[in-house]
Amino acid sequence: MKVSRLKGCIIILLIGIPMLIFSSALNIMSYRQMMTRTYVHLNNLEMTGVVSKINYALEFGKPLEKFYGLDDILESASKQSSAIESLIVSDTDGKMIETVGKPLSELPEEQVDEEYTETDAGIYSYIPLETGQLVLCLDKSQMDDQTSQYIYRIARLDVFILIVMLGVIIICMMFANKDGITVKRLKLIGPIVIFAALVAQGTYSTMHSVNDYQSSVVGLGESLAGIVQNDMNEVIDKGVSYQELTGVDTYLSDLIEDVTEMSGLTIADSGEHLGASQWVHRIQLDDKAGTTFQLVCQINQKEVRQKIINNSIDIIILLLITFFISLEIINCVTGHYAQREGREKGQIYMPGFRLFVFVSGVAFSLDSGFISILSSRLYERMDLTGNHSFLSGLPNTMYSLAIVLGLFLCSLLISKLGMKRTVSLGLFMGTLGYLLCAVANVLPMLIVARFIFGFCDGLVINAIRMLASTQESQEMHNKILVTYLATINLGVCCGVVIGGLVADASSYSIVFLIGALLGILCLILVPFAGFSDDRKAEKTSFADAVKQLRIPRVLFYMVFLIVPIYIATLFVGYTFPLYGDEIGLSNSVISACLMINYMVIAYLTDPISAWISKRLHPKRATIIYVILQAISIGIFVAVPNLWTAVLALVLTSIWDSFGMVVLDSALDGIEGAVTERSTQLQLLFGKVAMVIGPLVVTMRLSSGAAAATLSIVVALFAGLVIYGAAEIILNRKEKKCA
DSSP, X not given: OEEOHHHHHHHHHHHHHHHHHHHHHHHHHHHHHHHHHHHHHHHHHHTXXXXXXXXXXXXXXXXXXXXXXXXXXXXXXXXXXXXXXXXXXXXXXXXXXXEEESOOSSXXXXXXXXXXXXXXXXXXXXXEOSSEEEEEEEOSHHHHHHHHHHHHHHHHXXXXXXXXXXXXXXXXXXXXXXXXXXXXXXXXXXXXXXXXXXXHHHHHHHHHHHHHHHHHHHHHXXXXXXXXXXXXXXXXXXXXXXXXXXXXXHHHHHHTTTOTTEEEEEXXXXXXXXXXXXXXXEEEOOSTTOOEEEEEEEEOHHHHXXXXXXXXXXXXXXXXXXXXXXXXXXXXXXXXXXXXXXXXXXXXXXXXXXXXXXXXXXXXXXXXXXXXXHHHHHHHHHOOSSOOGGGGGHHHHHHHHHHHHHHHHHHHHHHHHOHHHHHHHHHHHHHHHHHHHHHOOSHHHHHHHHHHHHHHHHHHHHHHHHHHHTOSSHHHHHHHHHHHXXXXXXXXXXXXXXXXXXXHHSOHXXXXXXXXXXXXXXXXXXXXXXXXXXSOOOSXXXXXXXXXXXXXXXXXXXXXXXHHHHXXXXXXXXXXXXXXXXXXXXXXXXXXXXXXXXXXXXXXXXXXXHHHHHHSOHHHHHHHHHHHHHHHHHHHHHSOXXXXXXXXXXXXXXXXXXXXXXXXXXXXXXXXOOHHHHHHHHHHHHHHHXXXXXXXXXXXXXXXXXXXXXXXXXXXXXXXXXXXXXXXXXXXXXXXXX
16 A cells, blocks of 8 residues: 655654644643742742741740731842742631732642642742741743743744754655555654654753753852851841851751752852862852852752753653654554555444544543542641541542443443444543543542543443454454553553643643543544444343353452452552652652553553464463563562562563453353453452552551562462462362263
């Protein structure tokens, strides 16, 4: 199959241009977030003396409401930085007690675990006091101007990259035959050209971010010098000479306690020789002698280097995500040209199906990184008396319950409405759930929203599994599952990172609204995925599926293999991140490691599962899968360090590439077992495992992440031993009966 050269150029450009713009938008958000944090940190540092004065007065039992002279302290502090528009002191309930500068009617809602909140009015920074907090309202225009300059640079770079990209595409097409370029070659050239363009943009973004961060470190030193000079001159103005000052070393060490980029702060003579890792800032005292000395800032090279690495990893992750999205679009377009002529009527359309699964994976995983934080935040706002902490977990609990209900209802809905309408109904529920999450400002509303949202996963996942199980050929069954598992992992990989970045750069509500828009896009893609209302599922309810548990082999398989297998998935999503945090890895590095898992599954599922399916019976492959998982995770438990943790992560990803595909077919050949019903049971017991799994793992969490992971290994081996023993006993009984 060939495509004309002109059409080939247009296809690559139509994919490359939006992806370049999308990558630019992600980089701009990341840059804005990094620079705003530095901007806030610098201004918070300016308030060190103010916070000390207020806390010193509060130590004597003086309440904030009766703090006479507080307005004078704030008035003086507001003049320390031109960026400060307002200074507010509030109590623990957020009630404003004293305000200096631009008047405010009320304080904006403080973000959980965030140093600042950005609104249209300004950037609000929160500094805790002994019995309240100091709130800085900072001028937003400085960040807007800096971001605008960065956007201008990125826009110029994008134009240059597009011109070069067009030239490269034209040159590549010149070597093609006059009658067109093959789909296979287009599938190769397109990703290479787009990836090269994204790498060029990412390289520039990395260099620019590194330079700006290093400049911000210099700014920290200058800010520290100004604070030290003002504080010392304030003491000297009261009649104390520089030589009489005491406790200077303690004062300097306290000053940089929260400044991780600085490992030391000392005062040196102006002529003293300094090392390469030291920065010097001149200090002038207002004493009679006009004393001049040097404030020596000892740079924490390890911390600075680590932050530069983390920022570079962030940019690489964003680059990969953009590339994955463009690759999926190219695969869809080229797959369409390759299959449009040979496709039979009523047959599932794999290019459209793959794109649909990818977009749905992105859409419905956007909130995965912060939904628990949002739940906790809304719970705390309720200000309940007594221990009701379980309420903060209700959004997740109701979400899981809705998934289970969706699993039970899916078969009935398919038999009544057909596959296409059932999938569309699930997507509609997911979109509606996202819209309700966007406006949920109280915990009960979020609980309802998450319950509605859960039906999306319950219906869509089960519908796709049932679509695979109703295929006449085992080859088509495996092909659908392989495509689904590979693509959904890639989509989730992109969705989690994009959702976290957008949440940091804007708000949770914006993430939910973006998810709703993507949900609508999924609804549009349903007809292109090849779901057909003519292909009705067998009239099988979950009650019929549960009846299969009367078969001993099915019961033992579900309880002692499926449940431990799904518990083992917690290693990737739960214990590995905990271990990374335990040994001090940054969120960027942890995310990069987890992306390895998603990428391995996404790109190895097809070849590995195809190879295994040809050589091993699904039941035997499942047992081998469990053994390999237990050994791989056990390596980390036996020798817990970063390298064994990453090794276990990679190995489990490889085994998942074929393991999750063969689970559906492992019960084939057992009298009374139907693949479609076995699929429903697997989904049900998998959800049960995800409910009890965290309880099993957290029992040993106090002893460390490695000790908690031991529970996973024990569950896998114990389940395998019991299942094997049951198989031996059942085989012996069958032989006696024969």
